Amino acid sequence: MSFKLLALSPQCQVEAGSEIKDLGEVAAESSMAWLQTYMASADRLAEQALAAIATHEGGVKQLIEVAENRRLPLTMRERALFWMAQSDSDEAFDYVALLLNRYTGSRQSAPRQAPR
Numbered sequence: 838m839s840f841k842l843l844a845l846s847p848q849c850q851v852e853a854g855s856e857i858k859d860l861g862e863v864a865a866e867s868s869m870a871w872l873q874t875y876m877a878s879a880d881r882l883a884e885q886a887l888a889a890i891a892t893h894e895g896g897v898k899q900l901i902e903v904a905e906n907r908r909l910p911l912t913m914r915e916r917a918l919f920w921m922a923q924s925d926s927d928e929a930f931d932y933v934a935l936l937l938n939r940y941t942g943s944r945q946s947a948p949r950q951a952p953r
Contacts, residue, residue, distance in 0.1 A: 865893050865894055865895060866895075868889075868893065869890055869893055869895075869896065869899050872886040872887075872889050872890050873886070873890070873899065873903075876903055876906075876909055876913055877909065877910075878910070883913055884913075884916055887900075887903065887913065887916050887917060887920060888920065890903075890920075891920035891921075891923065891924065896920075897921060897924060897926045897928045897929045897932075898928070900917045900918075900920055900921050900924075900929070901917075901921070901928075901932055903917035904917040904918050904921070904932075918933065918936070921933055
């Protein structure tokens with residue numbers, strides 16, 4: 838069985854040339870657990886699952902788990918960091934800043950807002 842996975846907002850109207858299966862209401866935790874089953878590979882489906890996790894409420898915690906999981910392919914761990922950097926979450930910002938400080942040796946905290 839072959840399928841595509843797309844992360845869409847609930848407000849997005851979808852038009853497709855093929856059948857779309859509506860899964861109905863799914864709890865965020867169940868959705869993220871299912872999406873994480875695709876992280877073991879570094880293919881397009883895994884990247885789409887990671888993008889979908891990033892859009893979930895509480896998805897930053899899952900992204901951190903992916904980034905820290907050394908059993909996953911490096912490309913997936915890098916993509917998790919990419920999605921964290923796109924987030925407006927304080928938790929994501931703090932995690933990325935911690936990594937940057939750890940690897941650059943900087944003790945200065947990063948600004949929370951870009952200079953104008």
